[in-house]
Amino acid sequence: MRHQKIALVIMAVLFALAPLAVYPVFIMKVMTFALFACAFNLLIGYGGLLSFGHAMFLGTAGYAAAHSAKVWGFPPELAILFGTGAAALLGVVTGLLAIRRQGIYFAMITLALAQMIYFYYLQVKFTGGEDGIQAVPRGTLFGFIDLSNIWAMYYTVLVIFLGGFLAIYRVIHSPFGQVLKCIRENEPRAISLGYDTTRYKLLAFVISATLAGLAGATKALVFQLASLTDVHWTMSGEVVLMTLLGGLGTIFGPVVGALIIISMENYLAQLGAWVTIVQGVIFVVCVLTFRRGVIGELASFLKKPL
Amino acid sequence: MTEIFGIPTQALFGQLLIGLINGSFYALLSLGLAVIFGLLNIINFAHGAQYMLGAFCAYFLLNKWGLGYWWALVIAPIAVGITGVIIERTMLKPLYKLDHLYGLLLTFGLALVIQGLFRNEFGSSGLPYPITKELTGGHNLGFMFLPTYRAWVIVASLAICLATWFMIERTRLGAYLRAATENPQLVQAFGINVPRMITLTYGFGVGLAALAGVMAGPIYQVSPQMGADLIIVVFAVVVIGGMGSIMGSIVTGFGLGVIEGLTKVFYPEASNTVIFIIMAIVLLIKPAGLFGTQK
Structure with missing residues (x-):
């Protein structure tokens, strides 16, 4: 466990110092996606449940935060809280439906539910349809930190990211996390030991949805925009890709995966459809030859779980 | 003009016809998915992309070599089916001993690559594919106008679905297939x-998708994205029907x-989401799907 804590400190310091060298908005984007991917990884990596609809939580929280900040004039802390809460609520409802089936069906159901949510947001008025909710005010955090200042915003995002990351770290190492791993490895055995596996899976789903929502709400404030992109199935695919590339079921993998994918998109942005093609190729290569991902390979090289 | 429930019959039957057409494609695609899933235990996420490949194949045949619709109906499924065979041999095969989710991820990646390549080449707008002259025109049935091509699509896909059902449920080959679904080791031990x-099953399933694509070309245009959103609806159809039975997929699709x-007709706002809502309800009442059996 010690080396994980050391790695955690290194990561925190790197992110704290990164804006000295790199464009801060880019790092903020990486951090929100890293949190999103970590939340997703909690479900697949530790619960063995592949959700193909996690974009619905990211997008819902984004819309809720953006709407509450822009139309209702919520301060940023409440807007983020409101967005996260909306995602958590959606997580409860969709989770109750999705955990009724396992494995491949679970993936298809989450994908279909997310598509339903997408069409809903496409039609309702408050989301602004194709335009999205633009010019969302960042506001002043707790009434005295002006988030229109890029540094204030940056370190707020850093705190949220580290907070979310620590929460996931804590969940993974808690007795709850151990039971979750047990369910992933052998569900009938977990049931025979007296665990109500459905309840554990639902709770894992809701925690994952909530933290994905936290990422989405933060993202909406950072970019001052909530749009359909965040709810579309391509976004759900992207978070799967980040986690797969970084390493399924590793603690730091999703962060590395998010960093690589976001950087790649940044460099390839002007090439249009090539981004999709490269993403597809990474998927294929990862599944065929690189299933442990970057951090998974590193961990097996160091012989220590990361 | 006559009305039923306050809706003009023209509109009602028109939408009913569109519904049947969409249902034809749902049935063909979910049938292919079910056949593939039965034997390979993977969900073929590339199914939508392969449906699109079928449509493009027909488009190329017509515009490059002047081979018309009837040729396309034969050549496109075989050509796309062969690419499916290659994919199975080179990429899916090593994954069978792993978690089934990897098959899903791989085919998702393939779908992104295929759709991305075509979008790069042809943009997002659709290309027209004319209706072959034997099937142009239509009949006035008195209460509605029935275009010949649309009637053909419904009849043809119903026939293909039933033929597939017959092959799997009533022939010796189908019996092998069903046996291999139950217990591949034992069937292999029988030689x-x-x-x-x-x-070949993967190739066949993919071929069905391509066939659906050829038939869809003249109705919706030929475009790189034509399969992307459709496949998600088909997933919902598959969840509703349950993948246990071939007849189930056909009935649920239509x-x-x-x-x-x-x-x-009755509540247009919900037309995009109604299938997903039905899926949610079915999950609450009968989680295994209408025709499925919970393992």
């Missing part, structure tokens, strides 16, 4: 080449198409 059967069409 049947199961790996080859798996390969049925949901009709329900979607009727929703367009």
Whole structure:
């Protein structure tokens, strides 16, 4: 466990110092996606449940935060809280439906539910349809930190990211996390030991949805925009890709995966459809030859779980 | 003008027809998915992309070599089916011993690559594919106008679905297939080449998708994205029907198409989401799906 804590400190310091060298908005984007991917990884990596609809939580929280900040004039802390809460609520409802089936069906159901949510947001008025909710005010955090200042915003995002990351770290190492791993490895055995596996899976789903929502709400404030992109199935695919590339079921993998994918998109942005093609190729290569991902390979090289 | 429930019959039957057409494609695609899933235990996420490949194949045949619709109906499924065989042999095969989710991820990646390549080449707008001259025109049935091509699509896909059902449920080959679905090791021990059967099954399922694509070309245009959103609806159809039975996929496919069409008449706002809502309800009442059995 010690080396994980050391790695955690290194990561925190790197992110704290990164804006000295790199464009801060880019790092903020990486951090929100890293949190999103970590939340997703909690479900697949530790619960063995592949959700193909996690974009619905990211997008819902984004819309809720953006709407509450822009139309209702919520301060940023409440807007983020409101967005996260909306995602958590959606997580409860969709989770109750999705955990009724396992494995491949679970993936298809989450994908279909997310598509339903997408069409809903496409039609309702408050989301602004194709335009999205633009010019969302960042506001002043707790009434005295002006988030229109890029540094204030940056370190707020850093705190949220580290907070979310620590929460996931804590969940993974808690007795709850151990039971979750047990369910992933052998569900009938977990049931025979007296665990109500459905309840554990639902709770894992809701925690994952909530933290994905936290990422989405933060993202909406950072970019001052909530749009359909965040709810579309391509976004759900992207978070799967980040986690797969970084390493399924590793603690730091999703962060590395998010960093690589976001950087790649940044460099390839002007090439249009090539981004999709490269993403597809990474998927294929990862599944065929690189299933442990970057951090998974590193961990097996160091012989220590990361 | 005559009305039923305050809706002009023209509109009602028009939407019913569109519903049946959509249902034809749902049935063909979910049938292919079910056949593939039965033997390979993977969900073929590339199914939508392969449906699109079928449509493009027909488009190329017509515009590059002047081979018309009837040729396309034969050549496109075989050509796309062969690419499916290659994919199975080179990429899916190593994954069978792993978690089934990897098959899903791999085919998702393939779908992104295929769709991305075509979008790069042809943009997002659709290309027209003319209706072959034997099937142009239509009949006035008194209460509605029935275009010949649309009637053909419904009849043809129904026939293909039933033929597939017959092959799987009533022939010796189908019996091998069903046996291999239950217990591949045992079937192999009886001297049947199961790996080859798996390969051909994937090719067949993919071919069905391509066939649906050829038939869809003249109705919706030929475009790189034509399969991307459709496949998600088909997933919902598969969840509703349950993948246990071939007949189940056919009935659910057509049925949901009709329900979607009727929703367009009575409550258009929900027409995009109605299938997903039905899926949620079915999950609450019968989680294994209408025709499925929970393992």
